[in-house]
Amino acid sequence: MERVPIQLTVNGQSYQVEVEPRMLLVHCIRDVLNLTGTHIGCDTTSCGACTVLWNGRPVKSCTVFAVQADGGEILTVEGLERDGQLHPVQEGFWEEHGLQCGFCTPGMMMTAVALLQENADPSEEEIRKAISGNLCRCTGYVNIVKAIQYAARKMRETVPAAVGIAGGE
Amino acid sequence: MIPGPFSYRRATSIEEAIALLQQYGGDAKVLSGGQSLIPMMKFRLAEPAVIVDINRVPGLDTIEERNGLLSIGGLVRETTLERSPLIRQRYPIIADTAEVIADPLVRNLATVGGNLAHGDPANDHPATMLALRAEVVARGPSGERVISIDDFFVDTFTTALAPDEILTEIRVPAPPPRSGGAYMKFERKVGDYAVAAAAAFLALDEARKIVRAGIGLTNVSYKPLRAEAAENALLGQAPSDELFRAAAELAAQAADPTSDLRGPAEYKRAVARTMTFRALQKALSRAQAA
Ligand SMILES: Cc1cc2nc3c(=O)[nH]c(=O)nc-3n(C[C@H](O)[C@H](O)[C@H](O)COP(=O)(O)OP(=O)(O)OC[C@H]3O[C@@H](n4cnc5c(N)ncnc54)[C@H](O)[C@@H]3O)c2cc1C
Ligand code: FES
Ligand code: FES
Numbered sequence: 001m002e003r004v005p006i007q008l009t010v011n012g013q014s015y016q017v018e019v020e021p022r023m024l025l026v027h028c029i030r031d032v033l034n035l036t037g038t039h040i041g042c043d044t045t046s047c048g049a050c051t052v053l054w055n056g057r058p059v060k061s062c063t064v065f066a067v068q069a070d071g072g073e074i075l076t077v078e079g080l081e082r083d084g085q086l087h088p089v090q091e092g093f094w095e096e097h098g099l100q101c102g103f104c105t106p107g108m109m110m111t112a113v114a115l116l117q118e119n120a121d122p123s124e125e126e127i128r129k130a131i132s133g134n135l136c137r138c139t140g141y142v143n144i145v146k147a148i149q150y151a152a153r154k155m156r157e158t159v160p161a162a163v164g165i166a167g168g169e
Numbered sequence: 170m171i172p173g174p175f176s177y178r179r180a181t182s183i184e185e186a187i188a189l190l191q192q193y194g195g196d197a198k199v200l201s202g203g204q205s206l207i208p209m210m211k212f213r214l215a216e217p218a219v220i221v222d223i224n225r226v227p228g229l230d231t232i233e234e235r236n237g238l239l240s241i242g243g244l245v246r247e248t249t250l251e252r253s254p255l256i257r258q259r260y261p262i263i264a265d266t267a268e269v270i271a272d273p274l275v276r277n278l279a280t281v282g283g284n285l286a287h288g289d290p291a292n293d294h295p296a297t298m299l300a301l302r303a304e305v306v307a308r309g310p311s312g313e314r315v316i317s318i319d320d321f322f323v324d325t326f327t328t329a330l331a332p333d334e335i336l337t338e339i340r341v342p343a344p345p346p347r348s349g350g351a352y353m354k355f356e357r358k359v360g361d362y363a364v365a366a367a368a369a370f371l372a373l374d375e376a377r378k379i380v381r382a383g384i385g386l387t388n389v390s391y392k393p394l395r396a397e398a399a400e401n402a403l404l405g406q407a408p409s410d411e412l413f414r415a416a417a418e419l420a421a422q423a424a425d426p427t428s429d430l431r432g433p434a435e436y437k438r439a440v441a442r443t444m445t446f447r448a449l450q451k452a453l454s455r456a457q458a459a
Binding site: 022024059060065129130132133 | 170171174176177179200204207224271273277359360
């Protein structure tokens with residue numbers, strides 16, 4: 001069986017691993033790197049539970065081969081917290097009750113982080129559009145929108161240096 | 170779900186990609202955004218022995234106007250397309266199309282080249298490119314050839330591309346004066362393929378008569394469809410709702426949908442009629458504003 005050596009920088013840490021070409025990025029993250037915060041909801045590119053940032057862009061990691069990401073930067077939910085401090089997006093989900101079962105939450109937060117990096121003050125419509133690839137079966141989305149609005153406010157209020165943390169890269 | 174095993178080859182130039190495709194022939198598949206190919210490989214509907222990843226081939230991701238043509242590189246992502254100021258200002262029909270494809274996460278990877286090369290009649294760009302009379306540029310071992318969009322879609326999941334050819338560019342004629350286009354899609358929910366959708370493009374002469382008409386239909390036949398009879402009915406006429414209703418009826422007659430989870434055939438035909446009518450109305454308002 002062909003195996004390919006690849007290098008990935010995940011949450012700022014460099015990993016060298018050997019993978020079969022058919023290994024999906026989400027399986028590499030969960031089963032090889034043991035970062036199980038990234039979830040698998042549907043495995044059919046529909047739900048967004050597996051969303052990670054790949055070179056800064058949110059993508060469905062169940063629909064990318066790990067070999068494709070060779071040399072790339074990945075940010076997962078585990079990379080959001082810094083020195084015991086929750087990322088503003090995590091804090092927003094906590095404060096605004098942006099989750100119930102929590103299954104969609106890691107993917108939802110990664111999409112939110114990417115949105116707020118591009119748009120510091122998104123309207124409700126822009127938030128709803130941005131998360132339209134992330135499905136939630138529990139909340140009805142209202143509190144998710146509030147959580148992202150909370151994070152946007154918080155990030156605008158903090159010094160620019162702290163906002164830079166969001167990149168994790 | 171895990172795809173079947175394959176060998177992975179990453180091309181760093183177009184020449185290398187073509188050489189790899191030549192070497193492996195029909196056993197190889199090009200990988201662009203992977204947003205159609207990887208799902209098909211998971212279901213084992215596609216089991217290529219070799220994947221040729223072209224994502225790091227430089228020069229295939231530009232959007233520019235030159236010599237009266239818009240050139241879109243095969244690897245341009247949907248997100249790039251929908252945000253491009255050039256596309257939004259000069260080709261709003263293409264922005265309409267890009268922003269209703271799948272969802273924002275899929276659009277971060279999905280490419281325009283892949284959308285056409287996949288040959289799926291449910292995909293959205295084909296109808297728009299038919300309405301716009303685009304051309305597809307293909308590179309293969311014996312060089313480059315330009316394929317008219319009318320000759321490009323051959324059958325379901327089959328295009329005019331040879332197994333060792335790569336779609337490098339899509340060319341769209343620059344909009345003439347007093348022209349406009351629009352894409353209207355009816356979907357069950359965000360991110361779904363169309364129940365039916367229509368692309369319309371109109372150009373008016375100085376007397377405000379229609380001198381160019383393009384109508385393309387999504388997901389109502391075994392391949393993307395150009396509604397030629399409907400286009401012809403518009404030519405030389407002054408635009409009106411009555412004229413657009415007649416053209417939409419002809420487009421609906423050209424449609425040949427099948428009944429499935431998205432609805433019975435008659436319903437889809439009715440949706441195609443309504444989408445065509447609305448796309449023509451919006452195309453006209455853009456042409457009048459141009
Ligand atoms: C959940 C979901 C919803 C979707 N909804 C829509 C929708 O509403 N509308 C829509 O239009 N699409 C939709 N898509 C499809 C999506 O837009 C695909 O990305 C697109 O059809 C293919 O583009 P790609 O770059 O991902 O191609 P890939 O998946 O990489 O390739 C698709 C096929 O084209 C071939 N190919 C790719 N690029 C080239 C090239 N440059 N030259 C030659 N051959 C090439 C490949 O070998 C393969 O056979 C959806 C996909 C998903 C997962
Ligand atoms: S697990 Fe990837 S989209 Fe659902
Ligand atoms: S909180 Fe349960 S799926 Fe979103």
